[in-house]
Amino acid sequence: MAKDFSPRPHQRAAVARMLSEPAVGLFHQVGAGKTAEMVMGVMELRRLGMVNKPAVIVPNHMLEQFAREWLQIYPQARILAASSADLAGDKRRQFVARAAANQWDAVIMTRTAFQRVSLSPEAEAAYINAEVIQMRAELEAVKDSGEDNGRANASIIKRLEKAVLAQEETLKAKLDTPADPGISFEETGIDYLVVDELHDYKNLRTPSNILGAAIQGSNRASDLHMKTEFLRTARKRNHLRPR
The missing domain is CATH 1.10.287 (Helix Hairpins)
Known part of the structure; x- marks a missing residue:
């Protein structure tokens, strides 16, 4: 961590929650330092061996800023940043290969890039x-x-x-x-997700018998839910596996 960076008490508490809870919502006001909390939380999860290859999903216009702030806090961090252009066409296969073959501290992806790497x-x-x-x-x-x-x-x-x-x-x-072998989400090795501006994923399909209460659902929300459910199932399966 950079010597000139000192986390505030509420940021330390947020990181502690990320380490102790399976799912955490960090809902602070603008300017409270959520980016630093996510960065510190991910780096601590990696340092403690609690996750292997975390991914952070950010709004499309935030990729460069997020990666820059990450390296300001942890100058030695190994991060892989990917925009939608980095996953266009055959570049998807290259991205998955890079993600899988290296021990990244984090994979930072834009929303569009994240959706382009589908589950099998x-x-x-x-x-x-x-x-x-x-x-x-x-x-x-x-x-x-x-x-x-x-x-x-x-x-x-x-x-x-x-x-x-x-x-x-x-x-x-x-x-x-x-199937298109070698370019599925599973192949990346990503095992933990941090999603910035999560409220933009709120329209998950919701069936209801109440007229007008049912939600058809958005592709963005469904894609995220599908991948988180996959990771939760994989984690449970690994925990139950005999050692």
Whole structure:
């Protein structure tokens, strides 16, 4: 850490939370030093061996500034910064190879670059299949509720059946998608995510029986949720693996 940098008490507390909690939201006012908190938290997680290859996702226009501030705090840090241009076309394969082959302290990516490195079709299919199973259970629960009340809510059931069919079609399409070996998110070795300005990812698909309450969802939010669920499952699997 740079000699002239001294963390403030609330920044130390934020880093402590990152070390002790599996998921943390750092919601400070502008100017409170969130960037430094994320940088210190990631470097400490790496130093303690709690993560291997963390990635930090930043707004597209913040990449250079974020990387510059990182090196101001930790001049010796090894970081890989990637914009959407760095992952255009065949450059995706080069990026994944660089990310996988080196021991980076952090991989800093813009939002667009992050979305361009997709999970493998198999991993995406597993995620979508889990959603289909949940939606089918919700559909059956609504049907049972309707029978118990002596009448079924035909409108709700029809809407849920349509949603289930749409997800099943998405699953089928994903299973039919040919894999492109070597350029999936899994291949990067990234095992921890820090997301700047997380409120921009709030529109995750949310089914609801309440008219007007359901959210169709955004690709940005779905992509992030899919990858975090993959990392959580992988971490649980590794923890349960015999040593």
